[in-house]
Amino acid sequence: MAGATHFLTPTGQASLVDDAVYGWGADMLTVYLRCDPARLQALLPAGLKVADGLCMAYVGAFQSTSEDQPAAMLRNPAGAVYNEAALSIACTHGDRQGYFPAFVWVDKEWSLIRGWLNGYPKKIGAITLARPHPYNPVTGGLREGAVVGGICARHGFTLFRLGLTVTRAGDAGDLRSRPATFGHRHWPALHPTQTPVSELVEVNRTDLRVGDVWAGEPFIELGSAPDEALDCFADHEVLAGVTYSYGFRIGGATRLASIGERPSGR
Numbered sequence: 001m002a003g004a005t006h007f008l009t010p011t012g013q014a015s016l017v018d019d020a021v022y023g024w025g026a027d028m029l030t031v032y033l034r035c036d037p038a039r040l041q042a043l044l045p046a047g048l049k050v051a052d053g054l055c056m057a058y059v060g061a062f063q064s065t066s067e068d069q070p071a072a073m074l075r076n077p078a079g080a081v082y083n084e085a086a087l088s089i090a091c092t093h094g095d096r097q098g099y100f101p102a103f104v105w106v107d108k109e110w111s112l113i114r115g116w117l118n119g120y121p122k123k124i125g126a127i128t129l130a131r132p133h134p135y136n137p138v139t140g141g142l143r144e145g146a147v148v149g150g151i152c153a154r155h156g157f158t159l160f161r162l163g164l165t166v167t168r169a170g171d172a173g174d175l176r177s178r179p180a181t182f183g184h185r186h187w188p189a190l191h192p193t194q195t196p197v198s199e200l201v202e203v204n205r206t207d208l209r210v211g212d213v214w215a216g217e218p219f220i221e222l223g224s225a226p227d228e229a230l231d232c233f234a235d236h237e238v239l240a241g242v243t244y245s246y247g248f249r250i251g252g253a254t255r256l257a258s259i260g261e262r263p264s265g266r
Helices: 037-039 107-119
Strands: 022-035 050-067 079-095 096-106 123-125 126-130 149-156 157-169 180-187 197-222 236-258
Touching: 022 037, 022 126, 022 149, 022 157, 022 197, 037 050, 050 126, 050 149, 050 157, 079 107, 079 126, 079 157, 079 180, 096 107, 107 123, 107 236, 126 197, 157 236, 180 236
Parallel strands: 096 123, 096 180
Antiparallel strands: 022 050, 022 236, 050 079, 079 096, 126 149, 149 157, 157 197, 180 197, 197 236
16 A cells, blocks of 8 residues: 555555655744753663753744645645744764754644654644735734744643844845654554564764844743643743744655663662
């Protein structure tokens, strides 16, 4: 049967996710934080080491299509756009520097499942990014004094709010980028006869392009929810904020190591 995920049918047409390389374009609002490294380490899978406490919180509006179905935005627009929010931790794997997305929320189930396949720990949430449109006669576009806002919520609880008041035009150097994105592909066994998967991976992200960067005064407000664990980020120093656009491809994830059963108390 063709197809990468359910529904598995002879043609593969009902698969939730294409078995192909995907391309992304996104508008982003990112706030950089510094948190307690010891508390962050507890969120990292074995094999990753927290850097200096650098973290990033972001809200983004994404569009994506696979190389197999480049016309998806015409045939199925709802299957090509989604919103995403995340809290990511700067870390290292040996000499390799990267980020580990500890918590990610998206608003489409196909993005959630595709993320799980690539090692992104995603949940469903309600995410909104608001950026000034260049043709809006009241706000104008991105410029000095413009404001950008984002919010992530789940089950009626606000998880975090981000904001930025633009003070200057920026460039790619204002993004505290690191070359790698690490993930944890985790598919537990729910019965002794099943085979679990738990492995540290590096996402195969290529063709990265960044533009339309603006920097400014950032704002972040963390919330809480009964089924979340945001306390590791609660005590933080706000470092910087940017809004920008970027694009990239992802072609699966490379396995780095097997991860044993998570010790109790972590």
